[in-house]
Amino acid sequence: MDRPEYKLKQRPLTCLPNTSVFEAVSKMAEKNFGAVIVINADNKVIGVATERDVMNKLVAKNLDAHQTLVSDIMTENPRVARETDDLIDWLRIMSNERFRRLPVVDDNDQIKAVFTQGDFVSYTWPDLIYQMKSIASATVSKNWAVLLIGGGIALYTVIMVIVLNMMN
Template sequence: MAASDTYGMTLKDRPEFASKPKPLCFPPTATVAEAVAVMSAKDFGSVVIVDPDDKVIGIATERDVMKKLVNPGKDAKTTKLSEIMTSDPKLARETDDVVDWLRIMSNERFRRLPVVDDEGRVKVIFTQGDFVSYTWPDLLYQAKELAKASVGRNYPVWLIGGGIMLYSLLMIIVVTSMT
């Protein structure tokens, strides 16, 4: 895909959208121990906390477990997900633009983005890693174009600098051969 084709891509257009497993969902009353057991068994880094209508009300990540449970010494068997979750997380719609969310995630420093349907029910979780595969080819293309523009714009500087270097080398050769 050419870099110019990537702008305007929606989240549902990404290959990961269809291939990602369904996120792990728990009620806010579930214990951290219950969630961590399933996260560990299925190798997930987060769980989505949902209300009785399956609408997203929070997210709990491995980092939340470390900072809000392990570090303060709380008991995972008695601590509820509601006590460690990030309430009201940012939620994307499947028709939202990839680049917009990449900027938001980068600027606001969060790594997991629940993507919901029109009723607010989670469809998938996108991570920053999912966006890296999207942006890496585009960033390389932009860097190449920037380098071309920079060299072309500074052509007189390169020409003068190259001329001075060539003159200096010739002078060294001439002086060395005279001695």
């Protein structure tokens, strides 16, 4: 919550569990979102329905999107983060448990945002670059700083590609 990027996050796309998959997917397509957060009447997270859920649980089973409810295909009781949780802890958890979207709730368990692995990568880039620059300045001559920073960025990119590919 203390990161400037958090305040710029779009409001998450939400729906009730009795929403048709067709309606949910139409909203996802309109907003170019990869998931919809399923909430109850109290605005509390009860599930997540992703593009993958639509493919695996609706299309692959030849179900009717107009007749199938979001509650039929959603992942129930997903992990949720608090606005005050540590960013890096959640990146680790998401990677280990193999999920890509993390609903973020406030102290009243109300949905506030959704973080994706891509968000975590973009949020950690500035820190990585700063750390690499500091290390390069402290330990290597100025000619090597660019090489080390570039190498660090390349290494980070390779690691993130591997992690993201492992999730697929």
